[in-house]
Amino acid sequence: MSRLTSVAGSTRAIRATHKTLSSPWATAGAIVIAALWTLPTFGLFLSSFRPAEDITTSGWWTFFAHPRVTLDNYAATLTATSGITVPQALINSLTITIPGALIPITVALLAAYALAWIDFPGRHLLFVAIFAMQIVPLQMLLVPLLRLYTGGLTVGGVAIFPGFAANSMSDGFAQVWLTHTMSALPLAIFMLHNSLSAIPTEIMEAARIDGAGHGRILRSIALPLAMPTVASYAIFQFLWVWNDLLVSTIFTTGKNAPVTKILADLAGMYGQQWHLLTAGTFLAIIVPLIVFFALQRFFVRGLLAGSTKG
Amino acid sequence: MKKQWIAGLAVSASAAMILTSCSTTPSSGGSSGQPGDNPETITVYGAPTGDEQAQWEASWAAYAKANGLNIEYTGDLDFSTNISTKIQGNATPDIALFPQPGLMKAAIATGKVQPLDDATAATVKQNFTQDWQSNGTVDGKQYAVPITAAAKGYIWYSPSQFAQWGVTVPKTWDELVKLTATIRSKTNKPVWCAGFGAGDASGWPGTDQIAEYVLSSAGPATYDKWVAGDVKFTDKPIADAFSALGQILLNPDYVNAGFGDVASINSTKFSDVAVPLASGECALTNQATFLEAFFVNTKTAAGTTPTVAPDGDVWAFMMPPVGGKVSVMGGGDFAAAFSDRPAVAKFMNYLASGDHANSLITVPGATFITANQAVDVSKEADPLLADAIKTLKDPNTTFRFGAGDSMPAVVQQAFWKGTIDWINGTDQATALAQVQAAWADV
Numbered sequence: 102m103s104r105l106t107s108v109a110g111s112t113r114a115i116r117a118t119h120k121t122l123s124s125p126w127a128t129a130g131a132i133v134i135a136a137l138w139t140l141p142t143f144g145l146f147l148s149s150f151r152p153a154e155d156i157t158t159s160g161w162w163t164f165f166a167h168p169r170v171t172l173d174n175y176a177a178t179l180t181a182t183s184g185i186t187v188p189q190a191l192i193n194s195l196t197i198t199i200p201g202a203l204i205p206i207t208v209a210l211l212a213a214y215a216l217a218w219i220d221f222p223g224r225h226l227l228f229v230a231i232f233a234m235q236i237v238p239l240q241m242l243l244v245p246l247l248r249l250y251t252g253g254l255t256v257g258g259v260a261i262f263p264g265f266a267a268n269s270m271s272d273g274f275a276q277v278w279l280t281h282t283m284s285a286l287p288l289a290i291f292m293l294h295n296s297l298s299a300i301p302t303e304i305m306e307a308a309r310i311d312g313a314g315h316g317r318i319l320r321s322i323a324l325p326l327a328m329p330t331v332a333s334y335a336i337f338q339f340l341w342v343w344n345d346l347l348v349s350t351i352f353t354t355g356k357n358a359p360v361t362k363i364l365a366d367l368a369g370m371y372g373q374q375w376h377l378l379t380a381g382t383f384l385a386i387i388v389p390l391i392v393f394f395a396l397q398r399f400f401v402r403g404l405l406a407g408s409t410k411g
Numbered sequence: 412m413k414k415q416w417i418a419g420l421a422v423s424a425s426a427a428m429i430l431t432s433c434s435t436t437p438s439s440g441g442s443s444g445q446p447g448d449n450p451e452t453i454t455v456y457g458a459p460t461g462d463e464q465a466q467w468e469a470s471w472a473a474y475a476k477a478n479g480l481n482i483e484y485t486g487d488l489d490f491s492t493n494i495s496t497k498i499q500g501n502a503t504p505d506i507a508l509f510p511q512p513g514l515m516k517a518a519i520a521t522g523k524v525q526p527l528d529d530a531t532a533a534t535v536k537q538n539f540t541q542d543w544q545s546n547g548t549v550d551g552k553q554y555a556v557p558i559t560a561a562a563k564g565y566i567w568y569s570p571s572q573f574a575q576w577g578v579t580v581p582k583t584w585d586e587l588v589k590l591t592a593t594i595r596s597k598t599n600k601p602v603w604c605a606g607f608g609a610g611d612a613s614g615w616p617g618t619d620q621i622a623e624y625v626l627s628s629a630g631p632a633t634y635d636k637w638v639a640g641d642v643k644f645t646d647k648p649i650a651d652a653f654s655a656l657g658q659i660l661l662n663p664d665y666v667n668a669g670f671g672d673v674a675s676i677n678s679t680k681f682s683d684v685a686v687p688l689a690s691g692e693c694a695l696t697n698q699a700t701f702l703e704a705f706f707v708n709t710k711t712a713a714g715t716t717p718t719v720a721p722d723g724d725v726w727a728f729m730m731p732p733v734g735g736k737v738s739v740m741g742g743g744d745f746a747a748a749f750s751d752r753p754a755v756a757k758f759m760n761y762l763a764s765g766d767h768a769n770s771l772i773t774v775p776g777a778t779f780i781t782a783n784q785a786v787d788v789s790k791e792a793d794p795l796l797a798d799a800i801k802t803l804k805d806p807n808t809t810f811r812f813g814a815g816d817s818m819p820a821v822v823q824q825a826f827w828k829g830t831i832d833w834i835n836g837t838d839q840a841t842a843l844a845q846v847q848a849a850w851a852d853v
Binding site: 157158182245251355366372374 | 454458459460461462463464465483484485486487488489493496497499500501502680682683686701704705707708709710
């Protein structure tokens with residue numbers, strides 16, 4: 102009985118919220134906020150079609166008084182080089198971002214499953230310790246990680262990890278992937294653990310009684326049920342890695358640099374070419390937009406995952 | 412069923428990626444630094460990016476080809492921050508190009524920079540004046556090769572406007588002040604334009620002008636003591652420099668042509684002065700030779716791209732001396748090696764040579780200048796740069812690095828901020844006392 106009333110109460114609350122949020126004032130407010138939020142991007146977009154000399158001498162809003170449109174910025178950005186060209190840098194970005202998103206998700210899924218459904222001593226302590234790792238800022242990791250990658254790791258005379266090379270400047274992408282993986286794991290494990298542990302125990306037990314091992318349960322039950330969380334985390338991680346500048350500046354060489362670094366570099370030492378950034382930004386935005394729109398239905402479900410349980 | 416398929420694909424794809432990442436490890440481990448590799452790779456790390464990066468790479472391309480080397484350059488706009496991370500992380504490049512001596516001395520102090528071999532040290536000794544050599548010397552050992560130079564303290568103007576007004580290039584500071592008054596009386600508009608804005612380094616164009624005046628008026632001995640902290644900001648030579656420049660920069664009749672009032676100096680980006688100078692709105696501005704790079708995107712009053720020549724639309728003269736001797740304040744790039752491999756040492760020797768200096772100044776589109784004595788000035792097509800190189804090569808020229816760049820970072824930042832405050836109207840004595848107080852934090 103009490104359960105029924107509470108359900109009725111929450112339904113009423115939902116209706117009330119729905120009413121408040123869809124009132125004309127709220128809608129108008131939302132539109133104003135959205136417009137303000139989009140205005141700088143819109144200005145940048147207009148600027149990307151203005152001639153270089155207009156961009157450097159007047160603001161984008163003067164475009165409406167003196168409209169002059171050109172594709173020169175895009176042409177110049179596509180051919181400009183800073184060691185490599187922008188299209189090459191876009192390929193580098195994909196080479197960095199796809200493994201940079203898939204590796205942490207894979208590792209985190211395995212770890213989260215173990216922490217949620219395999220009963221071993223100290224797992225709660227381990228989970229809290231992993232989650233606490235989020236406190237460590239990435240900047241603090243740069244020097245220790247560089248030392249690890251270049252010098253390797255030796256404990257008590259036993260070489261555990263040989264290091265990538267005597268000289269990190271001539272390396273491939275492995276350093277960037279590993280660094281992104283390490284910095285992503287605490288949050289990824291936390292999110293996936295929450296999602297996996299919400300699976301009803303009955304389902305897991307039924308699967309075990311039917312003779313499924315952990316591998317089979319993970320593949321056939323846990324992963325499909327956790328898919329919205331996996332997908333929404335994949336979007337997050339993809340966007341973080343795609344937009345990263347710090348890790349790629351420290352851990353890549355010139356020819357492996359991603360598009361974020363090349364865009365920053367194109368402006369030149371004194372910023373004399375900064376008009377190229379307008380077009381470059383929109384070239385760099387295309388891939389994240391595709392990823393976002395392709396996965397956005399998971400995105401909303403993933404954000405709500407856990408919040409409306411029951 | 413479909414979901415399972417996607418999930419399976421995701422897992423197997425990531426597994427494949429992990430395998431790939433593992434398999435690249437040994438190959439990248441084996442490819443660098445082993446003799447017999449063809450071609451040998453030398454990694455170079457420096458601040459220039461974009462067009463400047465291409466110009467640097469062009470300067471040594473012929474050497475790399477002739478010697479079968481793969482010179483792999485990585486540019487980084489945050490070089491100054493990231494080089495210390497790389498040094499601490501033992502992830503040093505073979506050669507780093509330091510944009511200023513202070514940072515390089517800090518790197519040498521870590522003990523990871525290799526001293527130059529005898530041949531290269533001899534080349535540096537032969538090709539550079541004592542002023543330049545001493546910047547790369549620690550405890551009597553030579554660690555660095557000076558490569559490019561930058562000459563600051565150029566005053567940009569329009570030769571055609573000068574002809575129209577019937578005025579000539581001034582020979583002394585007093586003549587420059589008189590010239591300013593003359594132009595003002597003829598045009599009845601602000602004469603000078605200035606921009607001190609530069610993001611988190613805002614103020615440096617102002618501190619450079621102060622330092623140029625100090626070097627020129629008080630001489631190199633006082634300048635060195637000031638940089639070392641032995642002459643205070645509140646002492647007479649420095650206060651005099653602020654007062655002298657204040658006659659121009661704080662006078663609403665003289666600034667800020669094309670931008671607004673005195674305070675607009677701070678909000679104007681240092682490179683934006685090229686715009687009013689090209690259009691003729693601004694008669695005079697003080698900026699380094701690199702301002703030339705910014706005229707490409709500007710237009711003259713007639714709507715054409717300005718020509719930079721003694722009889723063209725814009726041109727520059729060196730800040731006239733306050734005292735008697737010619738002094739130049741500027742900057743420069745130095746190469747220091749973290750590796751003692753023979754190919755790296757040989758490349759360092761090339762960087763110190765006249766061959767590389769000649770190659771630098773002939774890179775198409777580049778605005779490199781050098782203080783290398785072995786350079787052939789006649790190869791420099793740009794008359795402004797040729798003039799700067801001649802001045803730098805002249806043994807009678809006193810050369811000093813920018814005072815801010817040579818002071819500790821906290822003092823440099825206080826100096827920038829003090830100059831900004833001074834333009835904003837803070838009393839000169841108060842502003843200088845605040846800058847001097849930063850020495851207590853060193």
